[in-house]
Amino acid sequence: MSDRELVNLIFLPGFSTAEMITKVSGRGVGMDVVKTNIERIGGAIDVQSRPGQGTSIHVKIPLTLAIIPALIVRCRGDRFCIAQAGVVELVRISPERARDAIERVHDAPVYRLREQLLPVVRLGPALGLGDAPDSADHPLNIVVVRADGARFALVVDEVHDSEEIVVKPLGEQLAHLSVYAGATIMGDGRIALILDVPGLAQHAGIVRDEHAPRAAAAPTPAPAPAREFGELLVCSIAAGRRIAIPLTSVARLEELPASAIERTGGHEVVQHRGRVIPLVRLSAVLGGCAVQDPAATDRVHTVICSGATGDAALAVDAVLEIVRDAATVAGGPTAPGIAGCALIHGRVTDLVDVRALIRRASGGEHGRPTAA
Amino acid sequence: MSETLRFCTFRLDTHFLGVGVGTVQEVLRPQQLTRVPLAPPAVAGLLNLRGQIVSAIDLRRRFGLPPGAPDQAMMNLVLRGRHGPISLLVDEIGEVIEVRPDWFEPPPPTLRGSARALVQGAYKLPDRLLLALDAEQAVACGDAAAPRTERQPGEVAAAAGDPVRNSADSMNPTAPECRKGEEQ
Numbered sequence: 001m002s003d004r005e006l007v008n009l010i011f012l013p014g015f016s017t018a019e020m021i022t023k024v025s026g027r028g029v030g031m032d033v034v035k036t037n038i039e040r041i042g043g044a045i046d047v048q049s050r051p052g053q054g055t056s057i058h059v060k061i062p063l064t065l066a067i068i069p070a071l072i073v074r075c076r077g078d079r080f081c082i083a084q085a086g087v088v089e090l091v092r093i094s095p096e097r098a099r100d101a102i103e104r105v106h107d108a109p110v111y112r113l114r115e116q117l118l119p120v121v122r123l124g125p126a127l128g129l130g131d132a133p134d135s136a137d138h139p140l141n142i143v144v145v146r147a148d149g150a151r152f153a154l155v156v157d158e159v160h161d162s163e164e165i166v167v168k169p170l171g172e173q174l175a176h177l178s179v180y181a182g183a184t185i186m187g188d189g190r191i192a193l194i195l196d197v198p199g200l201a202q203h204a205g206i207v208r209d210e211h212a213p214r215a216a217a218a219p220t221p222a223p224a225p226a227r228e229f230g231e232l233l234v235c236s237i238a239a240g241r242r243i244a245i246p247l248t249s250v251a252r253l254e255e256l257p258a259s260a261i262e263r264t265g266g267h268e269v270v271q272h273r274g275r276v277i278p279l280v281r282l283s284a285v286l287g288g289c290a291v292q293d294p295a296a297t298d299r300v301h302t303v304i305c306s307g308a309t310g311d312a313a314l315a316v317d318a319v320l321e322i323v324r325d326a327a328t329v330a331g332g333p334t335a336p337g338i339a340g341c342a343l344i345h346g347r348v349t350d351l352v353d354v355r356a357l358i359r360r361a362s363g364g365e366h367g368r369p370t371a372a
Numbered sequence: 373m374s375e376t377l378r379f380c381t382f383r384l385d386t387h388f389l390g391v392g393v394g395t396v397q398e399v400l401r402p403q404q405l406t407r408v409p410l411a412p413p414a415v416a417g418l419l420n421l422r423g424q425i426v427s428a429i430d431l432r433r434r435f436g437l438p439p440g441a442p443d444q445a446m447m448n449l450v451l452r453g454r455h456g457p458i459s460l461l462v463d464e465i466g467e468v469i470e471v472r473p474d475w476f477e478p479p480p481p482t483l484r485g486s487a488r489a490l491v492q493g494a495y496k497l498p499d500r501l502l503l504a505l506d507a508e509q510a511v512a513c514g515d516a517a518a519p520r521t522e523r524q525p526g527e528v529a530a531a532a533g534d535p536v537r538n539s540a541d542s543m544n545p546t547a548p549e550c551r552k553g554e555e556q
Binding site for chain 2: 170180
């Protein structure tokens with residue numbers, strides 16, 4: 001073992017030269033923590049030591065935490081960056097063809113790329129900046145982006161170059177905006193925001209399953225065809241009823257002690273990852289079932305669901321299984337909070353409308369949206 | 373002889389306000405701001421402070437005051453925040469003045485509205501009142517102070533007639549890894 005290797009032993013966890021150890025010191029943890037943290041941000045640490053003479057420690061920390069190649073686009077006069085990793089391809093449609101390039105499936109705009117329909121998100125309206133004036137002599141610029149396996153067509157005003165940008169974090173006031181991954185300073189000294197493609201997809205309500213928009217466009221007068229639901233989480237609630245929740249809405253399954261349920265302003269809430277989210281007892285909310293005495297059970301099974309409008313914990317009796325493409329539609333909405341019912345393995349199963357439930361659960365606290 | 377406190381004073385509309393000099397990092401002339409779509413309304417934009425990205429808070433909005441004249445360039449009062457510098461947009465920067473702690477009075481119970489949370493109290497100067505700004509409250513306009521901000525953007529998009537959103541929401545792919553905001 002060389003001297004250098006010997007010296008580097010001090011970074012090993014549990015390595016200590018101390019003769020005395022106390023509860024906090026001499027346990028061989030400190031330098032390990034230092035090395036781990038420096039390497040985590042892409043830095044390096046090196047020690048040179050000569051017995052009897054001294055020790056020098058070199059810490060190299062990257063000047064900036066991330067440099068990424070990004071595509072620069074312009075929308076409503078502002079520049080935005082999109083990490084190249086999320087960009088699939090760029091499409092420019094000439095002014096003559098721009099009018100008809102975006103088709104509609106019912107009220108959802110789609111773009112047909114090599115006979116595949118991609119949902120369309122117009123960046124301006126998605127960011128609340130308004131749409132570009134409808135002009136016949138402007139080409140249509142589309143950035144095809146990918147987020148979590150779902151592709152969508154992002155319509156921007158202009159596409160500029162690709163640049164290497166330095167990702168800088170946004171302040172605490174803006175950290176909750178999931179549509180941005182950060183910001184960067186451009187060559188001219190001005191700031192451009194970096195779009196977070198998964199966050200943008202979530203904000204714009206892009207469907208993960210690319211088949212879904214097609215299913216929605218199926219002719220309605222015909223007998224309802226077997227729709228694909230993707231993966232569904234099947235749970236049981238009171239009185240033996242079964243419900244199914246789209247797996248894409250499910251963030252976590254949690255089994256909570258009854259004592260974890262707290263109350264605020266007449267609502268039941270639970271704490272999840274440091275946030276307070278409403279608890280929805282599906283047995284009570286979906287109607288027809290007696291409210292179970294909360295004291296009767298000491299463990300509560302909950303499904304933590306995330307929607308564009310917030311999170312909620314749905315309390316169920318038991319989580320049964322995950323089924324994939326095994327559902328056939330048997331009927332439309334039967335009650336508020338139910339999107340329809342389906343036959344899953346021969347049993348009638350209500351499909352939960354997660355968005356409606358979350359809206360309902362948080363509606364009392366936030367009020368109704370008002371049209372701008 | 374009692375100790376004195378030093379306040380950096382500034383004007384906001386007709387109010388004469390001050391913050392402790394210790395919390396002030398620097399004062400900047402009007403800067404070019406980059407707007408942040410979907411941000412809480414009190415965030416006026418971002419400014420480039422020698423390579424550092426700093427949020428600028430529209431203090432008039434925080435106080436519920438009408439916006440300044442369109443041609444009025446707002447001064448930046450850059451404070452040392454808990455997580456780095458943060459800028460307050462104010463009408464005019466005044467002098468640094470010394471006040472005595474015994475001049476202080478808590479805000480009267482009749483002070484209501486947004487100013488209630490933002491003003492710690494008043495120092496009775498010989499000729500006028502100096503309102504002591506609660507800097508921490510003034511810059512708190514993210515999640516905590518405005519719980520609706522996260523849903524407002526969605527409402528705006530829905531109201532603006534973004535049909536993708538309306539039709540596709542029931543199968544919303546809200547995978548946990550998408551939720552950047554809560555991890556940070």
